[in-house]
Amino acid sequence: MSRYVIQHTPVWQALIRHHREAADWHMRDLFARQPDRFARFSLTAAGLRLDYSKNRINEETIALLCQLAQAARLPQQMQAMRAGAPINYSEQRAALHVALRHPEQEGYTVVGQAVMPQVHAVREQMRVLVDAVRAGQWRGYGGATITDVVNIGIGGSDLGPRMVVEALQAPEAPGPRVHFLSNIDPEQLHRVLSGLNPARTLFIVVSKSFTTLETRLNAEAARTWLLAAAPDESAIAQHFVAVSSNLTAVQAFGIAPAQTFAMWDWVGGRYSVWSAVGLSVALAIGMDAFDAFLAGGHAMDDHFFNAPLAENMPVLLGLMGIWYNTFFKAHTHAVMPYVHGLRSLPAHLQQLDMESNGKRIGSHGERLGFDTGPIIWGDVGVNVQHAFFQLLHQGTRLIPADFIVCVNSLHEHGLHQDHLFANGVAQTEALMRGKTREEARLELQQSGVDDATAQRLLPHKVFPGNQPSNTLLLDALTPAALGALLALYEHKVFVQGVIWGINSFDQWGVEYGKQLAQAVMAELQGQGEGEHDASTQGLLAWHRQLRQS
Ligand code: F6P
Numbered sequence: 001m002s003r004y005v006i007q008h009t010p011v012w013q014a015l016i017r018h019h020r021e022a023a024d025w026h027m028r029d030l031f032a033r034q035p036d037r038f039a040r041f042s043l044t045a046a047g048l049r050l051d052y053s054k055n056r057i058n059e060e061t062i063a064l065l066c067q068l069a070q071a072a073r074l075p076q077q078m079q080a081m082r083a084g085a086p087i088n089y090s091e092q093r094a095a096l097h098v099a100l101r102h103p104e105q106e107g108y109t110v111v112g113q114a115v116m117p118q119v120h121a122v123r124e125q126m127r128v129l130v131d132a133v134r135a136g137q138w139r140g141y142g143g144a145t146i147t148d149v150v151n152i153g154i155g156g157s158d159l160g161p162r163m164v165v166e167a168l169q170a171p172e173a174p175g176p177r178v179h180f181l182s183n184i185d186p187e188q189l190h191r192v193l194s195g196l197n198p199a200r201t202l203f204i205v206v207s208k209s210f211t212t213l214e215t216r217l218n219a220e221a222a223r224t225w226l227l228a229a230a231p232d233e234s235a236i237a238q239h240f241v242a243v244s245s246n247l248t249a250v251q252a253f254g255i256a257p258a259q260t261f262a263m264w265d266w267v268g269g270r271y272s273v274w275s276a277v278g279l280s281v282a283l284a285i286g287m288d289a290f291d292a293f294l295a296g297g298h299a300m301d302d303h304f305f306n307a308p309l310a311e312n313m314p315v316l317l318g319l320m321g322i323w324y325n326t327f328f329k330a331h332t333h334a335v336m337p338y339v340h341g342l343r344s345l346p347a348h349l350q351q352l353d354m355e356s357n358g359k360r361i362g363s364h365g366e367r368l369g370f371d372t373g374p375i376i377w378g379d380v381g382v383n384v385q386h387a388f389f390q391l392l393h394q395g396t397r398l399i400p401a402d403f404i405v406c407v408n409s410l411h412e413h414g415l416h417q418d419h420l421f422a423n424g425v426a427q428t429e430a431l432m433r434g435k436t437r438e439e440a441r442l443e444l445q446q447s448g449v450d451d452a453t454a455q456r457l458l459p460h461k462v463f464p465g466n467q468p469s470n471t472l473l474l475d476a477l478t479p480a481a482l483g484a485l486l487a488l489y490e491h492k493v494f495v496q497g498v499i500w501g502i503n504s505f506d507q508w509g510v511e512y513g514k515q516l517a518q519a520v521m522a523e524l525q526g527q528g529e530g531e532h533d534a535s536t537q538g539l540l541a542w543h544r545q546l547r548q549s
Pocket of ligand 1: 154155156157206207208209210211212215269270355507510
């Protein structure tokens with residue numbers, strides 16, 4: 001196979017030349033010259049609407065970026081994903097999270113083996129547990145019904161389910177309260193467990209590997225807490241279930257196979273909320289709503305696999321990102337959901353994007369000569385406007401952003417929802433248009449300040465604008481809409497990984513810190529002294545001084 005280096009393709013060079021022109025464009029002028037710009041650069045898919053007209057692009061940009069995607073063999077890689085090929089090549093694994101939301105009994109295989117029967121069997125197993133808990137038929141020791149569920153997991157075994165539960169569980173709806181225990185900070189353990197009644201609490205230990213230290217420590221602490229109240233060890237069967245691909249380790253921990261929900265090595269942790277990793281979601285919202293969430297994801301998959309590149313929502317979002325990140329050298333990408341339910345979406349996307357594409361080595365082991373995964377950050381609107389938006393409006397950096405807005409709220413209250421929408425959309429307009437010197441001068445004159453003051457204030461009142469944004473518009477935050485939105489971002493990340501020529505599905509970088517933490521921990525426990533730099537040594541010495549035994 002010849003070595004593919006995207007940087008050496010003619011279309012990459014063409015994009016560099018095109019970028020030199022585009023760097024001088026102002027989006028105000030693009031809109032003025034092209035009144036039908038919205039119609040040209042917006043589309044609908046899987047119930048979501050995307051307006052990407054407020055970007056520093058024209059038709060040529062899109063055509064060139066689509067050629068880049070072709071040069072990177074994106075269509076072939078999409079087929080490889082679908083075929084269950086080992087696209088996670090450093091671990092020789094498929095990345096087949098799309099199978100988890102596939103409705104039919106067949107359609108996906110891994111190494112010639114059909115996976116849909118296993119996927120559906122686990123979904124049925126989930127349904128039995130979810131229905132029993134929600135109907136009050138699943139009982140804790142002493143015969144009490146379950147009122148609280150604690151999801152014990154970290155990373156992909158926490159962020160996805162936590163975000164979806166926050167988004168979709170209405171406080172007044174029936175179903176258990178769901179809590180999340182991820183960190184090994186004893187404070188979190190204390191806060192989650194205090195106030196819970198052991199007789200009415202169900203723990204879900206979620207760990208694909210079942211070797212993750214944080215999760216194991218928390219699961220052990222939960223077991224100790226339960227057994228301090230329960231009559232005997234038989235209570236574990238009523239209060240603990242596990243989700244894992246390491247069934248042997250689950251059994252060794254003391255959770256029986258009947259209480260264990262399988263997942264597979266062809267699903268990455270950050271892509272796993274669609275599997276039994278989403279059990280806390282299903283318990284919170286019910287299995288029918290969980291099915292609707294899967295259906296939304298599947299509708300986006302259908303679109304992704306079938307739409308032409310230039311009309312393909314995940315592809316276009318991915319290409320916009322490549323345009324800014326690699327050619328404009330924007331280092332970050334902001335995500336601003338103007339939807340309270342999506343307040344944890346930026347954290348989920350941080351893991352999804354940064355753990356997937358935070359890579360510097362290409363598929364042949366070569367060091368890539370361009371920037372890859374951006375720093376993902378953001379928070380919920382309108383709060384963001386009163387927090388960090390100043391920097392977007394008048395700072396020195398180019399910061400592309402996604403705005404996510406809903407037209408309707410599931411809990412209407414006066415004009416709240418319209419104000420929320422108005423603010424989100426107005427920000428995209430302000431960021432795009434900016435405020436010229438002339439506009440600022442006129443405003444100052446009209447405000448009645450004297451000329452000298454106006455002159456002094458003028459530079460501070462100018463907004464450069466030209467900050468790009470995508471607006472994703474949802475009718476309302478329903479399970480199906482959220483499913484489509486998450487699948488959209490998953491595919492966007494994949495598209496970018498393919499174009500940069502990296503493996504989006506491994507995460508070797510997180511291992512090193514874990515190894516060193518074990519060595520430091522051994523020292524804290526007085527088991528020898530390791531060789532450290534002066535800073536680490538100093539910190540350990542401070543720890544010895546301050547640690548209360
Ligand atoms: O942080 C590294 C990581 O491997 C993530 O990719 C994963 O989501 C998380 O740890 C938890 O892993 P597990 O589900 O195996 O406990």
